[in-house]
Amino acid sequence: MGPSKGTPPCSTDSLDPPTFACEYKSAAAYLDLAANAHGAEKGHLVHRALERIPHDAPQVVEVGPGGGAAISFLAAQLARDRAPGRSVHLTLIEAPGVASQALAQAMEEFAEVGACTLTQGLAQDIGALLPQSVDVIAASALLHEVYSYGGGYRGLHAMMRTLPTVLNPDGFFAYRDVYAVQASSLHERVVQSYGAQSWLQFLRMFIPQYLNRGIHPYHHHDDEILARQNSRIIPIEELGTHTSTFVAAPVGMFREIQRHYITFRDHVWRSGALGFTPILEGQLSHDWIDLRAGHKRVHYRFTETDWLSLTRKGTLLAISEPYADHYTIDGDIFDEVTEVALTAFLVAVEQGDVGCAQVWSSWLEREGRETYAYLTIDELLTAFAVNSIESDNPRPTVLMPAQKSDILRKERNYYNRFLAKRVANPLIDAKQLVLFQNISLADGEKLDQALEAIQGFCSKPNLARIYAAVNSRR
Template sequence: MSVFATEHKSAPHYLDIAANTHGEEKGFLVVKALERLETRRPHVVEIGPGGGAAVGFLASRLREPRHGDGQVHLTLVEVPGVTSQALSRVVDEFNEVGSCELVHGLAQDLGSLLSRPADVVSASALVHEVYSYGGGYGGLHALIRILGSVIEPYGYFAYRDLFSVADRCLHERVTHAYDAPSWLRFLRMFTPRYLNHGKHSYHHIRDQVTARQDSRLVEVADLDVETCAVIGAPIGLFREIQRHYITFRDHVWRSGVLGFIPILDGELSAEWLDARTGHKLVHYILSSTEWLPRSCRDMLEALSEPYADHRTVDGDIFDLCTDLALDAFLAAAEQGDPVCERVWEEWSAREGRETYAYLTIDELITEFAVTSARANPSRPTVLLPSSAEDIVVRQRHYYNRYLTKRLANPLPDAKQLVLFRNIPVTDSRTLGEALGGVQESVGKHNLARVYAALNPGRG
């Protein structure tokens, strides 16, 4: 079992800044669930609150008159040793509109951590955390079985995670090409470490990564960053490489080591020139750095405009400058520059071994339904979305625009959000409506698995 990176996961610059974003996206399914409940004092549980973005969003919504005076009790479950100053502040805010308590423990031990059953359980990116650090698929199935037992009948589980590869087996072999130096350098630094030390499922003989440059086979660790590489691998591995590059890029941005720091949160982070195509204006501030080639910084400044106490630039130009600077950064890290190497190792220890997205919506719904239906024979319930409206995919237009410009074979970047309901198996009407609602998202073979789990011994 991999060791959870507690120190890096609770670092102030991570939890209080980098992981404390997208509160509305993290919390809107919880609000949706609360609006459906008729419970006077609902019990909401959030697993892994991080910096408290979702807690703050929920508090702001509960202040609105339309939510009535029914007080919500919120239990926050965080990994032992992980703390956040930002979370402490929003807990105080929440206590003005409800009641909130913080407990420490693992998601797999949820049954022993809660003082009473939950009406709503919420989590973001929990699947990859449990898979990477909590026993792989076995740990994931154990968590699903626990969820069905701690959520009240007709209660909800609100889940948000990274979008996987739609309608494709993640072990399906495909060929991708890379020619951007920053991506090639990242490939040779990240991929061997991830495959050797990460928790992943790419161990079959057909999962072997093959790389060719100038028509000759080369090891990924020996890629030439000046030569286009043609790489064959499972599509899921390419998904991991792509997603890790994006999180790595964000981490290096926030560190200030590149000489510029984009404003990634708040209103200035979403000043769109064309939201539909992901084209935006980037606001950034300059930071001092000694190693970055002056030409990178000069180019960015020459193409930017002053704005109050910072600068702005077209997002496409900013991305180009970032990749040039990232290539220089990675080269410096490879050569042992202490600052660049430290920033690289910080990110690698925190996220470089994780498997980010490995369940499609089809697989996610199926595994939760089948495992939960078999979990508690004395009180049989099944976790299923009530309707098609409870399955949402939100595109990351800015990242998709960037990926399309940099990669020959970009994979769509998005978040998938599913609101599961804990439906008693004996309620044939509600169950029938739910099964009808998921037919567009779940394939026939997986639907057959769900039906078999709901009717044990009748097949």
């Protein structure tokens, strides 16, 4: 969450932390469309938590509801499963200055099955925003925004210590965010190779500004990013774009590069600056040739910009098929052709093209400095357990998943297919979902179940940390 709308979207001083880009985060093209998908995935854990709340008037809080996709899903589920006498009260907490027409519509839908209210405030102030404890708190991508705009790890840990104090005993925190990596730590050093011109161009432009202006954890001497071309170490900002490059860096940094490249590419596509606009939301965005393989048809329209030369436009038309008022094309072919246009776009940004620079800058302001993956699943579970035990709760509790099935990973097959064709050894692109329960430290049986649930996800040293923290307050 972030500051009021009157606050500048991002600091221009590299020593100051970036602030939440309300202007760009609440733009209709972003909030009502780009960030308003996967409602079933976002609302799944909340619905699951409500099935485990025994009383008839559960209090639910959604932090950062965005365009309301999860609210619409939950409304539909509650309408289908409505139990006589049961009424859910939903409180939405959104940053000041962030508004969405789609959210207003979702709230109307929820009003048919329960009560729904909207509160303006910052996520880190949740303890003051809630007048009483609640049964379920839900959030999607909240912690990476708290990390990026609310004090780094200190802000994260403070949030983890606050949550148990605003949750009822045995209440739930339903959390969804970008899947990190399969590694012991985000600082684990690995080597990646890049050969595609668009990726090399992106590395040269993105990494320096991210390291200088973003909030990130890569400050240790072992976190240095080393790029080699023709066996020579090359400063990132001087990378050539026609020579294959080997980059040695923390694995978490490669997660940042991958995730940011994808969001940047989709942002440029939506802008229409390349001369075409793919349909990335709605039914046509799910025209699968092979769902499991991530292979789909892309539906697109030409825009009025003159970015595409007649030759490029003719090539795109020759390999596409007309479909109603637009065109459709095999997704793999579309990716191949449009990467050429994306490379030209990035070159134009560096050369000072005003229109392209504006599109690039708007993406940087919205999310180019955010740190998406700051914790592996092992670290996430451990941090929640240890910090929640250290809360000021008079009756000590711990936030842990009570069942193994409360820990989920949803892979993004389309993006994984794209990455596999562009990067030598890509990281898995996915969302990780965890349903934490506010378990009393006096409940030995439930504690044992929770410890058993996380054994397959946590390392032995971290299991020992959790065990020691649990027993320090019992």
